[in-house]
Amino acid sequence: MxxxxxxxxxxxxxxxxxxxxxxxxxxxxxxxxxxxGTAARSTEPESHTRRRSWFARAA
Known part of the structure; x- marks a missing residue:
């Protein structure tokens, strides 16, 4: 049980x-x-995109 x-x-x-x-x-x-949907309707490109590199840039 x-x-x-x-x-x-x-x-x-x-x-x-x-x-x-x-x-x-x-x-x-x-x-x-x-x-x-919001991005498709927007005419101006966004200044801050999320498509940044995962890795830090070399100095």
Missing amino acids: WEHELYRLRHDDLVRRAATERRAREAVRGRRAARR
């Missing part, structure tokens, strides 16, 4: 975690789409 209850608790926890992660991914996707 205990094993089944532990199984159900673990299962329910995993389902909750998956739902939380799914909502987070959907929120990120929505923000990205909104940024893309």
